[in-house]
Amino acid sequence: MNGRRLRHLWLEIGVTAGLLTAAWLYLAGDRGYAWTSVPTMLGAFRDAWLFDKFGEHVVPSLVRLGLGFTLAVAAGVALGVLVGSSRTIRLLSQPIISFLRSLPAVSLLPLSLVLFGIGTAQKVFIIAFVCCWPIVLNVADGIAELDATMLASARSYRVRGLDRLRWVLIPAIMPRIFAGMRISLSMAVLLLVTSEMVASANGIGFFVWQSQLTFSIPDMWAGIILLGLLGYGLNLGLQVVERRVCRWHTHLTGRDE
């Protein structure tokens, strides 16, 4: 780590700590019914999540998110490769894909409830369905823009079928897959929380909603903070994985200089 990055890191930590202290001091006074002091929030956070209600609410949420997002990536890559490999399919499917991805995500909530009830299946479905489109579009573009020389070299060395998919196509579009995943990840968290608030018997979203209804404001804050940390952590994790997997891309495009 060089000097400049170290300074940046210190600046980041300093600014974050400063803002937290400001919030702490501000909330120490009486700010009305929706607010509570930072120590109370943190206390509620510890009581709820370490690890009293972890199994009851966090685990189901993570399972739904994990299943839904994995399904979205798998379906998104498969569909994207299909759409990207043929001009005809691309042209034919373009209107329908544009329509599906333009649907405001939550407008599908009622439909998903009718189809799958209020259980895990509904959350997995809506996350997978909505989150796959950014990946489909990115992957399709990526496949269509693959370098002709690279494909010719794979073809002339008779790298075909599954080998071609596994060792040439998928690695080549990996940066596009990640670009799609970055967009869908925040959508996935949003859909998870929304569905859990609207129709669920557990989960972090349900917990936040329920706490608000029962006037346990510190618990509500505990849930909000956890959701924030969850989103932050997932994004960070995705970035770390991307940097590892797509190292060649960063180098080729010279983005790391």
Added chain:
Amino acid sequence: MSAQLLEVVDVAKTFDGAHRPVKAIERVGFTVAEDEFVSVVGPSGCGKTTLLRCIAGLAPPTTGCTLLRGVPVTEPPPELAVVFQDYARSLFPWLTVRGNILLPLRRRRDIPGKERTAAEAIEAVGLAGFADHYPWQLSGGMQQRVAIARALAYRPRVLLMDEPFASVDAQTRADLEDLVLEVRRRFRMTVLLVTHDIDEAVYMSDRVVVLSRPPSVVKEELTVGLPADRHQITTKELREFARLRTAVYVAIKGQEAPSPQATAATAGG
């Protein structure tokens, strides 16, 4: 004379240009015998790469055909390898040097000891110690050598090379030329080399095919009567070498070689 291994039969290629069709190759035909080394030279844009793609089965000619052992080439034949002009983009940046060389060997049952074969090829092009590097960690010339190593490890009967030494320094270039000559003899390969460099064409080949400006035709075929064992210094000192390079030069330029006075005059102006 052994049988013709490769036959280019009246190949023509027309591209759909932006406004009107572009005729890149008018009509090109020549043959390459088993174990022969043939160079194709011609001005830039005359369709050398296009021709190579037709021979490699990567693109169909508009008319005419190419035959390998008498069989029309419609897709890349297993016994043929290509070193692309655009070497950097022909390598897979997510694979290491070793990975790039091993990938084409994955389905090759006839090559036992793939790791060893790859290591040998890497060694042969002077990249020992770089097997675990990624292409983007190497210089242009080193990447070019990886592309050559990949082709060598593939153990092709026919090796097609599209200006493979264009981006290396003179010394490395000479080394690589000799390397290709050496492995070609060792593995009994037939080589078709596209190059801009007249000296290189004469030095390496048994025969030189000169293409005209586009739309291209075969302008001339010259048999190189140099001794089979080539040497960077002694071969190039031979009178026959000088005669051949002049002949190729004249064929490309479509005119007599300039007299010394004319050269001095143009150099002055």
